[in-house]
Each structure stands twice: as C-alpha cells, then as structure tokens.
Amino acid sequence: MLFKRFMALLHTRNKEFIRDRSSLGWNIIMPVLIVAGFAFAFSGDIGEQFKVGVLNQKEATEASQQFLVLKHIDFYQVDNLEKAVVKVQRHQVDMLLDAKKQQYWVNTESPAGYLVEKLLVGQDDKKFQKQTVSGKQIRYLDWVVPGILSMNMMFSALFGVGFVIVRYRKNGMLKRLKATPITAFEYLSAQIVSRMILIMIVTAFVFYGTHLFVDFTMHGSHLSLFLVFALGALSMISLGLVVAARITSEETAGGLLNLFSWPMMFFSGVWFSLEGAAPAMQMVAEAFPLTHVTAAARSIMVDGASLLDVSYHLLVLTGQSIVFLLFGSWFFKWD
Amino acid sequence: MPPALLQIKNLVKHYANVKAVNGIDITLDSGICFGLLGPNGAGKTTTVEILEGINEATSGEILYKGEPLGDTFRKEAGIMFQSTALQDFITVKETLQMFADFYPVQADLEDLIRRCNLTEYLDQDNRQLSGGQRQRLLLAIALVNNPDIIFLDEPTTGLDPQARRNFWNLINDIKAEGKTVVLTTHYMDEAYTLCDEIAIMDHGKIIAQGTPKALLKANFNDVILQLPASEVMDLEHLPFTIHKRKEHIEITTSDVNEVVSLLMENNISLAHLQIRSRTLDDLFLELTGKELRT
Numbered sequence: 001m002l003f004k005r006f007m008a009l010l011h012t013r014n015k016e017f018i019r020d021r022s023s024l025g026w027n028i029i030m031p032v033l034i035v036a037g038f039a040f041a042f043s044g045d046i047g048e049q050f051k052v053g054v055l056n057q058k059e060a061t062e063a064s065q066q067f068l069v070l071k072h073i074d075f076y077q078v079d080n081l082e083k084a085v086v087k088v089q090r091h092q093v094d095m096l097l098d099a100k101k102q103q104y105w106v107n108t109e110s111p112a113g114y115l116v117e118k119l120l121v122g123q124d125d126k127k128f129q130k131q132t133v134s135g136k137q138i139r140y141l142d143w144v145v146p147g148i149l150s151m152n153m154m155f156s157a158l159f160g161v162g163f164v165i166v167r168y169r170k171n172g173m174l175k176r177l178k179a180t181p182i183t184a185f186e187y188l189s190a191q192i193v194s195r196m197i198l199i200m201i202v203t204a205f206v207f208y209g210t211h212l213f214v215d216f217t218m219h220g221s222h223l224s225l226f227l228v229f230a231l232g233a234l235s236m237i238s239l240g241l242v243v244a245a246r247i248t249s250e251e252t253a254g255g256l257l258n259l260f261s262w263p264m265m266f267f268s269g270v271w272f273s274l275e276g277a278a279p280a281m282q283m284v285a286e287a288f289p290l291t292h293v294t295a296a297a298r299s300i301m302v303d304g305a306s307l308l309d310v311s312y313h314l315l316v317l318t319g320q321s322i323v324f325l326l327f328g329s330w331f332f333k334w335d
Numbered sequence: 336m337p338p339a340l341l342q343i344k345n346l347v348k349h350y351a352n353v354k355a356v357n358g359i360d361i362t363l364d365s366g367i368c369f370g371l372l373g374p375n376g377a378g379k380t381t382t383v384e385i386l387e388g389i390n391e392a393t394s395g396e397i398l399y400k401g402e403p404l405g406d407t408f409r410k411e412a413g414i415m416f417q418s419t420a421l422q423d424f425i426t427v428k429e430t431l432q433m434f435a436d437f438y439p440v441q442a443d444l445e446d447l448i449r450r451c452n453l454t455e456y457l458d459q460d461n462r463q464l465s466g467g468q469r470q471r472l473l474l475a476i477a478l479v480n481n482p483d484i485i486f487l488d489e490p491t492t493g494l495d496p497q498a499r500r501n502f503w504n505l506i507n508d509i510k511a512e513g514k515t516v517v518l519t520t521h522y523m524d525e526a527y528t529l530c531d532e533i534a535i536m537d538h539g540k541i542i543a544q545g546t547p548k549a550l551l552k553a554n555f556n557d558v559i560l561q562l563p564a565s566e567v568m569d570l571e572h573l574p575f576t577i578h579k580r581k582e583h584i585e586i587t588t589s590d591v592n593e594v595v596s597l598l599m600e601n602n603i604s605l606a607h608l609q610i611r612s613r614t615l616d617d618l619f620l621e622l623t624g625k626e627l628r629t
Contacts, residue, residue: 008436012425019424171420176476179387179414180437181406335389 005182009190017160017198024202031152031206035145035214050116053078053087053096060099063127067120068099088113089135095120097128105131138302142217146297147270149207153199153229154236154264154290158257161195162240166253169244169335178334188329192237199233200226219304225297227307231314232293235321239289241328248335264290269298292316338401340365340484340515341386346395348381348539355381356392357539365483368506368516370530372523372615374623378539379519380488386517387414387486399484410438413482415473417489421461427472428457431479438480450508451475452501467498474505484515491525503528523615533615537623547615554621555613557589562598563607573597 018024051074054060060068068075078084078096087093088105094112096105097120104120106113121128168174177187204226210216218225239260247253267274267281268290274282285291296313299305307314341363348356356378363369373379384390386397388404399408421430431448435441448454451471456464464472470490477485487506491499499522506529510516520526526533527547534544543550561583570577570584575594578585588594591610598605 005437008433012422012429012433015429016422016424168420172416172418173420173422175389176414176416176419179389179409179412179416180434181409181439182437 002183002186006186006190006193009182009187010194013190013194014197017194027152027156027202028205028209031148032210034148034152035141035210035216049074050094050112050119051076051092052116053084053093055079055081055084055096055098056100061102063102064097064099067097070119073116073119085133089133090138091135092138101129102127103129103131105133108132108134109136138217141214142302143298144271145210145214145216146301147268147294149203149229150232150268150290150293150297151265151270152206153203153233153293154261156199156202157195157233157236158240158243158261160198160240161191161237162244162257163250163253165191165241165244166247166250169333170248170250172335175335184329184332184334188241188332192234192241192325195237196230196233199237200230203229203233216301218301220300221306224305224307224310225300228293228296228300228310228314231317231321232289232296235289235293235317235324238321238324238328242324242331245328245331246333264288267291269294289317289320292320338398339363340400341517342396342398342401343386344396344398346382346385346397347393348378348385348390349393354539356385358395359536359539359541361534361541361544363484363515363517365515366510366513367531368510368518368529370526370533371517371519371536372526372533372619373536377536377623379536382536383486383488383517383519387412410440410480411483413477413480413485415477415485415487415490417492419473421469421472423460423462425461426458427453427461427464430461430472431475434476435479440481442479442481444479447475447478451478451505466493467495467501470494470498470502471505474502478509482514484517485509486517488519489521490518491520491522499525523619527615535619535622542622543618550618551613551615554618557587558591558613559611559617560586560588560591560594561609561611562586562603562605566604566607570601570603573601 049072054068054075055078057068057075057077081096081098084093084096085105088096088107088110091107091110091112094106094110095116098104104117106117117130121130165174174187211218240257243256243260244253247256263284267285268288269285270290274285274291277285292313296305296310296317299310303309339362341361343359343361346356346359347354359378359382361369371379371383381390385392388409397404399405399411425433428448431444431453435444448457451474453468453471453475456468456472459468461469461472474487474490477487490506491502494502503525506516506518510529516529518526518529530547532544532546533550534541536542543554545553564579564581564583567584570586575597576587578587586594595605595608598608
C-alpha cells in the first residue's frame with residue numbers, strides 16, 4: 001500500500017512538471033544559453049598579459065628579481081608546487097618560477113610559455129634551470145561547464161522542491177493530503193524521487209545537448225559523473241526540504257531560497273577558483289553542497305578522476321543529504 | 336449495543352488566550368446528516384478540523400466506532416474542505432485516480448464520476464473547472480474511498496442557486512446510501528433541507544442541539560406577518576411587537592386573527608400581507624444575537 005501511494009504521488013508530480021512547459025523549458029534552456037554564451041565569449045584570445053606563478057618570492061635572488069619587475073606580466077605567489085605545476089600543464093599559468101632556486105617550469109606546447117621563457121632567460125639560459133611539462137590546454141569553458149551544470153541542478157532542486165511544497169502548503173493542498181492515509185514520509189519521498197528523476201533527465205539533456213555544439217572536455221566516466229550529480233541532487237533537494245519544512249509564505253520561501261542559492265552560486269567555485277581566497281570564505285564554501293558537486297564533477301570531467309579520487313566530496317554530500325533529510329522530515333508540517 | 340459512529344466528549348481547544356472550542360459533547364449515529372452551525376468565530380471550523388484529524392485538541396476525547404481516531408478513521412472518512420487547491424496541469428480523472436490510490440478500499444470510480452456529473456470534464460485541467468464543477472470534483476474526492484462518514488465544510492458557498500440545488504441532490508443521494516454526513520454551512524435553508532439534526536455553536540460552546548423542527552417548536556410558538564413599509568405609516572400605537580426592516584415591517588404574533596383585525600380597523604391595506612413561519616434564521620438570530628453572515 002505504501003508503494004502504491006508513493007507511486008500515485010510520484011506519477012502526478014512528474015506529470016505536473018512535464019506539462020508545465022514554461023518551467024521545463026526554462027530548466028533546459030537557461031544552462032544551454034549560459035554555456036553557449038561562454039563558448040562565444042572565450043572563442044577569441046583570452047588576454048594580452050602573461051601569467052607567472054612564483055614560489056619563494058620573498059627569497060628571490062637578484063636574477064629572479066630582475067625578471068619579477070617586468071611589466072605586463074601577472075606575477076602571483078604560489079605555495080603548493082604540485083598544484084602549480086598542474087596549472088602549467090593545463091595552460092592556466094604560462095610559467096612557474098622558483099625565485100630562490102632559479103628554477104622554472106614551462107609547458108612545451110604553450111606558445112605563451114615559450115615567450116615568457118625568452119623574457120626570463122634572454123640569451124643566457126644558464127642562470128635558470130628549466131623543467132618542462134606537457135599537457136593539453138584547459139580552457140575556461142571546460143573548467144566552467146561542470147559548475148554550470150551543478151548550478152542549474154541546484155536551482156532546480158532548491159526552488160523545484162522548496163518552492164512547490166510551500167505553494168502547496170499555502171493553498172491548502174498539503175492540508176488536504178494530510179486528511180488522507182498518506183504519511184509525511186511517503187509524500188516527501190515522492191517529492192524527492194520525482195525531482196531527482198527530472199533533474200537527472202534535464203541535466204543529461206543539457207549535457208549531451210550542449211556537447212553537440214560546444215566542444216567541452218569530458219575525460220572521466222559518464223557513470224561516475226551521473227553518480228556525482230545524483231548524490232548532489234539528493235543533497236540539494238534535501239536542503240530545499242529543510243527550507244520548506246514549515247514556511248507558509250512563498251515570499252519568505254523565495255527569500256530564504258535566494259539566501260542559500262546566491263552565496264552558493266558565487267562562492268562554490270562555479271565561476272572562479274577558490275584557491276587563494278580568504279580562509280573564512282573557503283570554510284563557508286566547504287559547507288555548501290554545490291562546492292562539492294562542482295569540485296567532484298570538475299575533477300571527473302577535466303582530470304578524468306575516478307569515484308575514489310573524489311570520494312571525499314561524495315562522503316560530504318552523503319553526510320549532508322542524511323542530515324538535511326532527517327532534519328527536514330522531522331521539522332516538516334503539513335499546514 | 337454497537338458504539339456510536341462518532342462520539343465527542345468534552346472537546347476543548349485553546350489558542351493562546353482564546354478558547355476556540357470550550358467543552359463540547361456530540362454523539363453521531365450512523366446514517367444521519369448532522370449540521371454544525373454558528374457565526375464566524377463560533378468554533379465550528381476548529382471543531383470539524385479536530386474531528387477530521389487536521390487539528391489537535393487541547394483536551395477531550397473523540398471515538399470513532401468506539402476507538403480513538405487513527406488509521407481506520409483516515410481510511411473510512413471522506414473530507415471536503417471549504418477551499419482546497421488541486422494540482423495544476425492535472426486532469427479531473429488523474430486527480431480522482433491519485434486520491435483513489437491513497438486508499439485500500441475504493442469506490443467505483445466510473446459510478447462516482449457519473450453521479451457527480453463529471454463525465455464531460457474528465458480530461459479537463461483542474462485549473463479550467465468552474466466553481467460548481469470544482470465543488471463536484473471535491474465531493475467526488477471525498478467519496479473516492481467509499482467512506483462511512485463524510486465531512487462537508489460549507490460545500491455550496493459561492494455556488495449559484497441552481498448549482499446549490501444540484502449539490503443538495505447529490506448530498507441527499509449520499510444520505511440515501513446510509514452514509515453519515517457532517518455538514519457545516521452558513522445557509523439555514525440548506526441545513527433545514529439536508530440535516531436530520533443540527534447543533535448551533537457560539538463562543539466555542541453548543542447552545543442548541545436537536546432536529547430542526549424540534550428546535551423551532553421548542554423556541555417559537557408564533558409567526559411573522561410582513562407588510563411593505565411604504566404602505567404602513569404609523570403602527571407604534573398598536574399592541575404588536577414590530578421590527579422595521581429595509582423594505583418591510585415584521586409583526587411577531589401568536590394570534591394572527593387578532594393582528595389582522597386590528598390592522599383592518601386601522602385601515603391598513605392587507606393586499607401585500609405575507610405570513611411566514613419561523614425559520615432557522617430566526618432561531619439563529621434569537622440564540623446568538625448575530626446575523627448569520629457576520
């Protein structure tokens with residue numbers, strides 16, 4: 001009986017969403033437009049400046065200091081050698097320089113790296129020790145696509161569940177359901193599963209649809225990415241349930257959902273890397289489900305990471321899902 | 336002797352400093368239509384919501400078939416709220432099927448659709464239903480589990496007279512099947528037509544209870560004569576109890592002959608004289624001191 005009631009709710013909710021063409025269309029079109037916009041915006045040269053990461057900047061030798069004063073080069077301090085080398089491999093940084101040891105890393109496939117190298121060593125290539133790396137360029141487009149897919153999922157999860165539940169509570173639909181044998185567990189489960197199915201279908205549609213005309217990178221397993229997105233969707237839907245557990249006003253719900261979604265949109269590493277960000281901001285970002293979905297999806301898509309490689313993010317998302325679900329169910333009120 | 340279908344003992348509901356329901360007792364037997372009447376704020380909606388399991392009582396006891404309200408009650412009760420939103424983008428048929436799937440026992444849906452005159456609208460989106468169609472759908476939802484007891488909360492509010500009459504016929508059909516109906520309404524003619532027993536609530540208490548006829552008989556032994564106000568200039572000197580209304584005056588008396596004689600002696604035209612019996616409206620006004628819709 002429980003399954004029958006659950007399926008009745010699930011079917012009806014799915015039909016409601018699919019028939020709401022404007023909402024469905026917006027869920028699909030918005031991320032495609034964003035990705036297409038980025039593809040167009042970054043189709044030309046990215047910029048004129050060279051970018052050089054510098055290790056041990058404070059202990060720079062005289063030869064290094066002469067290089068560090070050059071104009072039109074963006075020097076930034078680096079603390080982690082391994083991460084910085086990866087950036088050189090991906091063409092995100094044109095050169096990495098250890099200013100104390102007079103050692104540098106360039107990508108043999110990078111024209112910008114070649115030019116910066118010439119600026120550093122001039123005609124005398126004995127002052128600095130060269131290390132070469134190689135790797136295909138990671139465009140901003142490749143980097144940002146996992147974040148956009150995750151962000152779209154977040155909006156669909158938070159507003160699609162949270163807002164709908166509050167609307168049903170306000171207009172008395174939940175009160176009517178309370179008067180039937182339906183339990184809160186059955187109702188909330190149906191909402192979660194319905195939204196998860198729809199999010200996964202829409203995300204797959206956006207992923208493959210966008211891939212048809214924008215050539216973004218996908219080095220990892222599609223199944224791994226599917227699992228990451230599924231867990232991310234569950235986590236963020238559960239967060240939507242927490243927000244919607246008792247609120248009766250759509251305005252309050254909208255405000256609260258925006259309060260969660262906007263900081264997540266900007267500070268979860270969707271648009272820019274959080275490396276080098278203030279420690280406080282990094283701590284806050286760590287608490288956002290979107291941070292972990294984006295990081296895991298990006299690792300799989302850009303680096304070809306396995307589920308084991310992103311297990312930390314999966315564990316955090318699982319923990320958040322359990323906590324949000326338990327709290328949301330416990331706190332839930334029909335009217 | 337089997338227990339009463341629904342028994343309410345000393346029901347109390349407090350909201351902060353307000354006593355919405357202040358110790359009421361009701362016993363409902365199977366197969367009757369019970370009307371709960373009262374002005375706004377009397378506590379009838381709170382009472383019904385507690386009976387429906389939507390609201391929790393502060394104290395008191397409610398027994399359904401001798402047992403506290405629980406799963407059995409939820410499965411065997413049909414409920415029609417005064418206003419219930421239905422899911423958008425879902426058709427009448429899908430809505431009925433969804434609610435039917437919630438229950439272990441289901442009514443014959445085709446028969447229900449026919450009885451509630453929903454056949455023509457089965458594939459129509461809930462959003463496109465008129466007021467009357469919508470109320471009939473809500474009634475069908477309340478009956479979808481073939482309930483033993485049905486709660487109807489102001490089911491005809493906002494309907495035109497013809498739709499109201501049609502709805503009354505549906506409720507009479509339900510009664511004819513031996514089901515118990517609990518009806519709250521603002522319309523006294525509706526209560527008089529449909530209810531076997533009524534209770535009038537005010538300030539959270541039941542102030543009168545019984546069959547409509549018995550209550551009228553117990554409270555009134557007079558009739559009301561109505562005359563157009565434009566045809567009656569001065570009656571102050573006559574020994575009648577007179578109430579001035581907007582367009583007519585009302586004379587309350589237990590001796591019609593005497594009043595008519597006196598009116599004729601005073602050359603007052605009786606061409607538009609109307610005599611009516613006391614109604615539930617009068618009883619309501621008498622007991623609560625309030626107009627029904629205030």
